[in-house]
Amino acid sequence: MLRIYGAAKSRTLRTLWMVGELGLAYDHKDYLPRAPETRTPEFRALNPNGRVPVIDDDGFVLSESMAINFYLAKKHRSALYPSDPKHEALALQWSLWETDRVDRQLVNYVRHSKELPEAERKKEIADASWKEVVESFDVLEIALAKSAWLAGPAFSVGDLNVAGALYRALFLDLAKWPHVQAWLNRCWDRPAAKRARAMRE
Numbered sequence: 001m002l003r004i005y006g007a008a009k010s011r012t013l014r015t016l017w018m019v020g021e022l023g024l025a026y027d028h029k030d031y032l033p034r035a036p037e038t039r040t041p042e043f044r045a046l047n048p049n050g051r052v053p054v055i056d057d058d059g060f061v062l063s064e065s066m067a068i069n070f071y072l073a074k075k076h077r078s079a080l081y082p083s084d085p086k087h088e089a090l091a092l093q094w095s096l097w098e099t100d101r102v103d104r105q106l107v108n109y110v111r112h113s114k115e116l117p118e119a120e121r122k123k124e125i126a127d128a129s130w131k132e133v134v135e136s137f138d139v140l141e142i143a144l145a146k147s148a149w150l151a152g153p154a155f156s157v158g159d160l161n162v163a164g165a166l167y168r169a170l171f172l173d174l175a176k177w178p179h180v181q182a183w184l185n186r187c188w189d190r191p192a193a194k195r196a197r198a199m200r201e
């Protein structure tokens, strides 16, 4: 049995989207980030980082949302896992790029401009993060102006990983990046994406 640790209100959202695409049954340990359940010796044994998501797939334990999605798509021989090595590499490229260039930057921007109580927001963090988000969206816009999808001719784990990570961008004004906007909508219009989103909102 596949067990997923992590609430939809976390980076586990991407994992929940992927299992929805694959139609997998799973046991859900709906732990929020930093919840007491993630601070136990049992959870630390699964992920010494203390973070979600983590999966336990019949005893195979894996953390890091991007790696989890690659593993699940490949294991279940999904069409979302590119068969062409070049497209596979592009899916990896964009997933790693997202983790490096957008993931925390976008979270920090939204938290320090909207989500945190006003007294806890730091304008300098919001501004510095937004600068990096803008640079990243400019890069994504160039790629998506050339190709409808990030890794080959169809929606793939690469698109899911990046679009999943850009959940908070669904609530931003993306008019400056029309190709990003259209691609993000295409990705999040998928039934499995909508189901994952409904678990969070």
Ligand SMILES: N[C@@H](CCC(=O)N[C@@H](CS)C(=O)NCC(=O)O)C(=O)O
Binding pocket: 009, 010, 011, 012, 033, 034, 049, 050, 051, 052, 053, 063, 064, 065, 066
């Ligand atoms: N690179 C990791 C990041 C995981 C991560 O930062 N998860 C957050 C929730 S979205 C967490 O569990 N934070 C708890 C903590 O910082 O202790 C991934 O993509 O899985």
